[in-house]
Amino acid sequence: MWPFSPAYPELSLENIQEEYDYIIVGGGTAGCALANRLSASPDASVLLVERGPLADTWASRVPLFSSDFASDGTRTIKRTTVPQKELIGKDGQRGTRVVEAYTGGVVGGTSRINQMLYTRGLPAEYDEWESRAGAKGWGWDGVKDLFLKSERADVEVRDVHAQGGEWQNRTHADFYFRGFGEAVEAAKTLGLPYIPDVNSPTHPPFGCARLHFTIDRGDHRHSAYHAFLPKGVALARKERLHICTSTIVERLETERAKSGELVVTGVALGPTVEGAGTVKQRSVRARKEVILCAGPFGSPQVLMLSGIGPAEHLKDLGITVVHDLPAVGSNLQDHFGVSVGFNISMRDSLLSLETRPWVFLIELIRYLIWGTGLLLVPVLQLAVFTHSKLLDSKGLPTRTEEAFDHKLPDIEIMPMAYESADYHGTGIRIPRTEGTYSFLNVLLAPRSRGTVRLSSPDPRAPLVVDPAFLSNPADFAPLRAALRLSLRLRDTMRARGYAMKDATVPPSERDADLDAWIRRANRTTYHYSSTCRMGRRDDAEWDGGAVVDERLRVYGVRGVRVADSSVFPWVPRTHTQAPSVMVAEKCAEMILGGM
Known part of the structure; x- marks a missing residue:
């Protein structure tokens, strides 16, 4: 036996x-x-x-507990990249920033x-x-x-x-935070239609879609x-x-x-x-x-x-x-990502789980008894995607897709009721006294390419990982367009009455300021x-x-x-x-x- x-x-x-x-x-x-x-x-x-x-524990099956940012590290392999030549580190210099790459272990x-x-x-x-x-x-x-x-x-x-x-897989019937619904309405106002099923092969290539998640019928x-x-x-x-x-x-x-x-x-x-x-x-x-x-x-x-x-x-x-x-x-x-962030009401942010112990206790009880609440919530629930060449110099959609020869998006904007950038090693500090809402601007068709190399013939030795982020200058233009579109979404949400105070945004929308922000307020998307x-x-x-x-x-x-x-x-x-x-x-x- x-x-x-x-x-x-x-x-x-x-x-x-x-x-x-x-x-x-x-x-x-x-x-x-x-x-x-x-x-x-x-x-x-x-x-x-x-x-x-x-490593099949109870916590590893709870949707929010088990994600990379919330896990205890026992299910994760962390690899540190070589210093990225085009990214800005906490010393304000280019070439000093390293990025932590996570995969499941x-x-x-x-x-x-x-x-x-x-x-x-x-x-x-x-x-x-x-x-x-x-x-x-x-x-x-x-x-x-x-x-x-x-x-x-x-x-x-x-x-x-x-x-x-x-x-x-499944979708959630409702958004857990008001900010997601406001983003949908803002995207529609700007001419990016709501797409009810992101996995339908017939949906338009540009719009705003609710996401699907690999969560089972028991909410695990x-x-x-x-x-x-x-x-x-x-x-x-x-x-x-x-x-x-x-x-x-x-x-x-x-x-x-x-x-x-x-x-x-x-x-x-x-x-x-x-x-x-x-x-x-x-x-x-x-x-x-x-x-x-x-x-x-x-x-x-x-x-x-x-x-x-x-x-x-x-x-x-x-x-x-x-x-x-x-x-x-x-x-x-x-998919290289760049963030812009805002302060909102704490009750409308996932940050409340970390800063208010009583909120966490209430949500834990809701999950255990009824299978509802914030512990079931993925950080991401919504995606806005388009092509940067559809946008004008202010980030506004100006061309119709019918007159456009690109059939695939090159940028994606992901609203989060949380901070979406990895500011570790950048020198940027985020106060945790107010709620956080952000847009992660993702480059879907990067031109930059990196390498994975051995450091030693020893199979247990760390790898030399170089994503070479932003090594191809062509990657800047679509990211600039995405940032401008994110700020137009912000403007539209504010005009509709949603209170958002600028927290981590570029100082202006000039190319030079946007490029500096891209080099600094960024992250891997794994x-x-x-x-x-x-x-x-x-x-x-x-x-x-x-x-x-x-x-x-x-x-x-x-x-x-x-x-x-x-x-x-x-x-x-x-x-x-x-x-x-x-x-x-x-x-x-x-x-x-x-x-």
Whole structure:
């Protein structure tokens, strides 16, 4: 009998088998979905390797408690970037600011700590993957049904929402704070229509939409772990699906075929914490394939530790190069965000939970007894999206979309009843005596690209992460337009009688002042992508071209694929949780279909 945990069938490094059909590296958002699909067949054996623990506590399921800004850090991997050359630090100088990048560090990955947003993006996004990136089969017609396959929505609408899948999502019937409704009315006044369903493939590309969230019918966070690998599934499949936690993949094991082709044969595993446990390292063979689902940092890391990546970088670290693949770890993108903030009534702000203990106690009781209240509230509930070229010099929409040739937005404005910038390390101090309301201005189509590199051949050593924010000057113009539109939303909300006092805003709307604000009042949105991008290997538009083909196979290597947000050809103009699961669904479909 296998030594499974009585609560959940986790295995330790000591107890896994020596060989499996499929080895999945990373039990995050995509890895959980892929493990579910591959292990559905009674004839397939699957090993899922996750560097973090299960960590399935009560607090980790409460929507507000479990998000990245409110968590205790036990479910999170924090990585500090290199100093960003274009950002201003607390000393007022450019090039001194570092940014903290967070990803999930437990089974379920970032879906355990994110804002639970379920948005797919517009069909034109995926059609561009096919036409511009050369990813055949990844156009909207090729991926639409994969979104629907896993979805269990609160309503069923043909070709829009399904209820037969595992992953629950829903909208909230009402906004929890007055400021959200006021933002909707302000957007409509400015000519940005209200969109009732942000996930409808027929909705207009520009407007204001209520968001969908991965929250289940019991008012709990519904992560990829809870959806695809809950206890019932894990126990029912425990003979063929083995979930090994607190374990890292130190490298892929490779050999040369007689033809000279490089073949991945398995993985070398070790404990996440060096010296933990009784087994220091184990080799496990894959009869069929290894699939990397370790995310935009972990997947390129494993490839590079295995000698697959940019040759000069690997040589500098003393790693034997088995396959020179320059795009590995390159083309890192993120949705860069810039904030403007205002003071409002404390009762209309999420800040009241932190500054007024009695408010927190009341809300805790409301959640426990009735499943209502602020603990159920995601920080984000609404999004305004448009294209910067639709706006005039004051940030006002002046062109109709019918006369506009862009079918996708390039900016998104997210109202929050909280402060939306990361002012850590900037020198900006926010008094907490009044309520806070802010607009996070998000760059949806960044031109800047960064890198992920190794600091050492040691698999436990920190990575060198450089998002290179604002390194391409073209990123400033759309952010300026977004800031001006945010201030016009503020003006309109004030005119309607909503009291908002400027707190953290640029000193003027001149380009120079806006640019200085962009460099200072900013943040990551945690939408890291494209470090193992899918596309044409020789695509000169991207650094090194691509890492995987349209079947997610690593170029020049047999027996290994990548299936997570690192394969996005570029960061999509939407939140990345739902597209990551779609990639896992597509990968499973191809593997099980013999592709």
